[in-house]
Amino acid sequence: MRDFYGVTLSNAMMLGTAGYPSPAVMEAAFRGSGAAVATVSLRREAGEGQGFWSIIRSLGVRILPNTAGCHSAHEAVTTARMARDLFETNWIKLEVIGHADTLQPDPFGLLQAAETLAADGFEVFPYTTEDQVLAQRLIEAGCRVLMPWGAPIGSGMGLMNRQGLRMLRAASPDVPMVIDAGLGLPSHAADAMEMGFDAVLLNSAVSQAGDPAAMARAFALAVQAGELARDADPMGVRDMAVPSTPLLGKAWL
Amino acid sequence: MTDVTIIGAGVAGLFAAHELLRRGVHPRILDRNGPPGPHGCSWWAGGMLAPWCEGVTAEPVVARLGAGAASAWAEITPVTHNGTLVVALDRDRAELSRFARRATGHQSCDTAEAEPDLPRRQGLIFPDEAHLDPRRALADLQAKLAAQGVQIETAAATPEDVPGTVIDARGLAAGLPGLRGVRGEMVVLHAPDIRLSRPVRLLHPRHPIYLVPRRDGLFMLGATQLESASRAPVSARSALELLSAAYALDPRFAEASVFELGADLRPAFADNVPRVIVQGRVLQLNGLFRHGYLMAPALARQAGDYLLSGTKGELVHEG
Numbered sequence: 001m002r003d004f005y006g007v008t009l010s011n012a013m014m015l016g017t018a019g020y021p022s023p024a025v026m027e028a029a030f031r032g033s034g035a036a037v038a039t040v041s042l043r044r045e046a047g048e049g050q051g052f053w054s055i056i057r058s059l060g061v062r063i064l065p066n067t068a069g070c071h072s073a074h075e076a077v078t079t080a081r082m083a084r085d086l087f088e089t090n091w092i093k094l095e096v097i098g099h100a101d102t103l104q105p106d107p108f109g110l111l112q113a114a115e116t117l118a119a120d121g122f123e124v125f126p127y128t129t130e131d132q133v134l135a136q137r138l139i140e141a142g143c144r145v146l147m148p149w150g151a152p153i154g155s156g157m158g159l160m161n162r163q164g165l166r167m168l169r170a171a172s173p174d175v176p177m178v179i180d181a182g183l184g185l186p187s188h189a190a191d192a193m194e195m196g197f198d199a200v201l202l203n204s205a206v207s208q209a210g211d212p213a214a215m216a217r218a219f220a221l222a223v224q225a226g227e228l229a230r231d232a233d234p235m236g237v238r239d240m241a242v243p244s245t246p247l248l249g250k251a252w253l
Numbered sequence: 254m255t256d257v258t259i260i261g262a263g264v265a266g267l268f269a270a271h272e273l274l275r276r277g278v279h280p281r282i283l284d285r286n287g288p289p290g291p292h293g294c295s296w297w298a299g300g301m302l303a304p305w306c307e308g309v310t311a312e313p314v315v316a317r318l319g320a321g322a323a324s325a326w327a328e329i330t331p332v333t334h335n336g337t338l339v340v341a342l343d344r345d346r347a348e349l350s351r352f353a354r355r356a357t358g359h360q361s362c363d364t365a366e367a368e369p370d371l372p373r374r375q376g377l378i379f380p381d382e383a384h385l386d387p388r389r390a391l392a393d394l395q396a397k398l399a400a401q402g403v404q405i406e407t408a409a410a411t412p413e414d415v416p417g418t419v420i421d422a423r424g425l426a427a428g429l430p431g432l433r434g435v436r437g438e439m440v441v442l443h444a445p446d447i448r449l450s451r452p453v454r455l456l457h458p459r460h461p462i463y464l465v466p467r468r469d470g471l472f473m474l475g476a477t478q479l480e481s482a483s484r485a486p487v488s489a490r491s492a493l494e495l496l497s498a499a500y501a502l503d504p505r506f507a508e509a510s511v512f513e514l515g516a517d518l519r520p521a522f523a524d525n526v527p528r529v530i531v532q533g534r535v536l537q538l539n540g541l542f543r544h545g546y547l548m549a550p551a552l553a554r555q556a557g558d559y560l561l562s563g564t565k566g567e568l569v570h571e572g
Contacts, residue, residue, distance in 0.1 A: 021310040023525075050433075051433020052480035052481075
């Protein structure tokens with residue numbers, strides 16, 4: 001699927017730009033992984049990080065600004081408008097944080113901000129949970145992409161509620177979905193792709209690794225592996241052994 | 254070669270002057286703001302000479318060349334050779350083992366032995382690291398230059414204005430391509446009841462901080478690192494985060510007086526490694542990032558080597 005508001009991405013990996021040892025290391029992570037989208041946080045660096053912005057622009061990938069760190073719909077909407085002016089894109093990854101410790105989304109603020117932004121012409125990528133009711137409401141509000149979490153931001157725990165994510169995927173098979181937040185290992189990303197998600201978004205898993213460029217490459221391979229596996233239609237799970245070698249051909253000794 | 258002019262009297266320019274004098278070259282120093290002060294980012298530094306801790310995230314060349322900084326500074330200003338203590342809060346103990354795995358030059362320690370004043374925790378000690386007081390170091394460096402007849406002249410200049418060989422050490426004002434400002438915010442606390450004998454770094458997944466003890470019960474608490482070129486005063490959020498982390502390290506910091514709040518920009522290239530860029534008769538010394546005191550000696554040495562013997566060190570870029 002991999003069609004996000006009419007844009008087909010060359011690669012199912014999105015990569016954040018925060019927390020790298022240096023912009024040069026960040027650039028190496030992008031080059032090594034071929035990530036197609038760079039997310040950029042705006043809130044604390046409002047408009048004055050020109051040197052850093054020009055490095056991000058020079059990556060030559062599509063930019064997805066986010067509203068990281070916003071704790072209210074109003075704050076998120078203001079940040080989104082600032083991002084649109086700065087990066088000349090209607091894409092916005094909408095984060096409205098509801099809890100300072102878990103950084104889990106505030107579903108009410110998220111929906112409110114999504115309605116406002118969609119009405120204002122934004123193409124909203126809402127950072128949400130696996131909650132199906134909320135997902136439905138976000139779609140009704142005009143979101144054509146969803147970004148359910150794997151686990152709390154920066155926790156590296158992987159897909160915490162696999163059953164819930166499966167149900168979400170199955171409930172809206174036509175809505176592109178990106179697993180955002182909580183992935184720590186390439187196997188988590190492969191898992192998400194095998195489950196039928198359309199892309200993954202990472203930041204800390206790469207930027208906090210001892211060798212971010214190598215880890216970015218490992219994630220890229222895992223994303224590709226998961227996608228190939230999904231498209232190859234995996235075998236079913238059985239509760240008994242099935243020999244792969246036919247007993248018939250076995251020599252009678 | 255006696256005709257060398259240094260523009261910029263921050264740590265890079267002053268150390269370059271010191272290095273040239275050692276080699277018998279008597280430079281002029283120009284700075285649009287005169288002697289070092291709050292107008293320059295060297296003023297706001299922590300003064301940690303911590304190549305092994307920095308090596309966890311910095312490029313290997315920083316740790317390698319920074320290892321000589323403490324002895325180079327000791328010829329100029331008091332340097333405390335007492336190591337660095339790295340600690341984590343109990344719930345972040347995994348951060349400590351990760352840091353240990355990625356760093357060299359440390360041993361594990363009991364903080365109650367290293368710093369009896371702090372709440373007891375598991376920690377790491379980097380015995381070969383050191384620290385200095387940056388403002389004192391700048392003053393001592395300036396005095397040492399003055400004793401050899403080199404005064405800082407208050408004059409705005411660009412390399413084009415000056416004949417002969419020029420060392421341009423103006424930091425961000427040099428406006429070099431690829432050079433960006435990385436915002437840092439710091440707090441000076443007065444807490445005469447707390448005694449620390451070395452810099453303490455608190456590893457924290459959200460708000461890592463360090464505290465560097467200074468004279469007279471003062472502590473430098475730093476520092477944020479934001480990809481922003483804003484020179485606005487310290488934000489409430491940053492102050493809250495820095496102070497909360499200090500409070501988590503030792504609750505007695507809640508009673509400290511906030512002596513000073515400072516914010517400035519660190520000049521940095523994309524790899525956060527400083528450079529000597531050779532442009533004809535002009536040498537650009539820039540991009541010291543958060544390693545001004547750690548890297549100024551090596552950067553000055555490589556500039557001196559290039560000027561006087563044509564030796565091209567690994568920080569030197571011809572172009």
